Amino acid sequence: MKNISHAIIGAVALAFGLVASAGAGTLEDVQARGELNCIVSTGLQGFAAPNDEGVWEGFDIDFCRATAAAVLGDANAIKAVTATGKTRFTKLNAGEGDVLWRNTTITFVRDVDVPLRFHGVNYYDGQGFMARKDLGVMSAAELDGASVCIQTGTTTELNLADYFRSNGMSYEAVTIEDNAEARENYQAGRCDVYTTDASGLAATRATFPDPDAHVILPEIISKEPLGPATRHGDDQWSDIVTWVLNATVTAEEKGVTSANVDDMMGSNDPEVLRLLGVEGNLGGMFGLNADWAYQIIKQVGNYGEIFERNIGVNTPIGLPRGLNALWTDGGLQYSPPFR
């Protein structure tokens, strides 16, 4: 019944819940509470999943921690509010979380009509397919007539419909509520292929007992820019989330890491000084301490550190930087300047 009750939460929250105040105030609410509520996935290895001790870890969790470090000065003052693909926006808009860091694709309808505020891209992704090696499939173009397992409530099912339609192929969609169930169906052979964002495929494959028996097909059939989201109506809070992400990227670009951030306080680069709050008071402009970005980098790290620690090539997920390399390295990660 959990799934259904989840789906209904939104409607009930709208009906009975206290208004998640529209005007400014999220920052005050979070600071008064002393804890940041982040809406995260129900469990995706490398992005957001509890570890052996039950502490949430991952790429999205680290960005949540970065936000907490900026706002509260303590990266550990977070609470992970889990949501399925279906319930995440409802929970955000109902005020159950302050910010959504949940490998969420930015789309027009979500931005304008759901409605949400998006704040940039923390992971450039695209939808791919995974199949068993012994099927002998080398390309997504050979998938005519296949059974495809998908997680419901995501952009994946729309991309899938469009891809097969535009290529004149047929398929059987097996639409499952959550990632774990969908994965089990794929492993049991109910489906020939499993589809989700390429990062999710890598993360999922890493949890298989036999990762080498599965192949990720070369085609990427969609653009999936994943990023954080907040509610409409609180510009100050929106700015904070936007610049928390930018701070991690700028820090990487300027070579500021969690290890050398204290030395960097004496850097010759004026932008580094502005970022770390040594010169001027950028943080004060949106109601934070001057050392907000220092806390992010000191406690969590820059973009590259967050990436490599959770999903990089040396982790079981093993994702290369690819599009997510800095623009200076041929990728797309690019932060507006701190001035």
Add this chain to the structure above:
Amino acid sequence: MAAVPIESRSALSRLWNNQETRSLILQTVTLVVVLTLVGLVLRNVAINLEAIGKEFSFDFLNQPASYDITFSPFIEYSSRDTHLRAYAVGFQNTLLVAVCGIVAATVLGVTMGILRLSRNWLINRMVYVFLEFTRNVPVLLHILLVHGIIVTTLPPPRGAIDVGGTAFVSNRGFYVPAPVFEDGAGIVGLVLVAAIVAALLFRRWAKRVQVETGRIYPVFWICAAIIAGATALAFLLTGTPLAWEVPELKGFNFQGGMALKPEFLALWLALSYYTSCFIAEIVRAGILAVSHGQTEASFALGLRPNRTLQLVILPQALRIIVPPLVSQYLNLTKNSSLAIAIGYMDVVATIGGISLMQTGKEMETMIIVLGTYLVLSLIISAFMNWYNRSIRYKER
């Protein structure tokens, strides 16, 4: 204690002490409180929607749904169709599993209820153990269990179990040949309808003869003979206008034929056997509630055991069985909303799931889903109430 003069009491306390006006006052107050609460909820909805900048509108129903629903036995559907049509498909699937489930649960439940009364110790105990195990485990687990068994224990399509080269059993579904009607099939259909009408007329005539003369015909067998015989004759005379499309393994899956998908099968089986356990107990209770004296009396009149059951026991037991049976039918229908757990695209999974997610219209889609179950349940109740009236004691 000195009596208080009537005039000294206030008008209000006079009203309060009068039984009729007091009940009127209480009812009015209750009504006002309830309406105020409803009003507050509606106001809260409006304020909350306003606060997050959402508009309350059902316009999204006319926009393309953009997602595929593979299981749709009767309605044509593609991803270019509207959300409204996706809802229709979901509704169709809910209705399908509910109707199939109710039929199977009734048959299984009545059988098990009667077996529970059997004097055969082994049968009796076996059914008892099955009932107790099944009805004391949540239905969601049964659904996942059946689906898990089908998906993990059956072979994939490439290693499907071949039943005589025409039917195939795999973890993607049970495939059987599909009938393809050729010229002349229409005539056979017409003959079938005519034969059913003739059988019904015969049944009515046989009943009249029985009332007038006491003569009893084997009505069931004669009706079956009329229907089967006439249809078979027409089928042969028109030159067997029926071909079979045999499923074939092409690429990843079987193509052609008819398929029973694991999702539908799991949901249908689990809901049926789970609900049938409750029905079995209701049937057993209903039969036990008819006094044993009734059986003895009809034996004394010379009625044989099956006639006794049919004419004396069941009509009295049904009065007791039907009202709780309705609740079980409603439960089964509502439990079908667990479908999404295994990926069966019912009304919750389509309009209340993917459409909700793609459009962000949680209020509107939830209203549609709630309304759908409400209407469906009311229709089932109305039908069963009608049936209940037709079988209750006729006071003459």
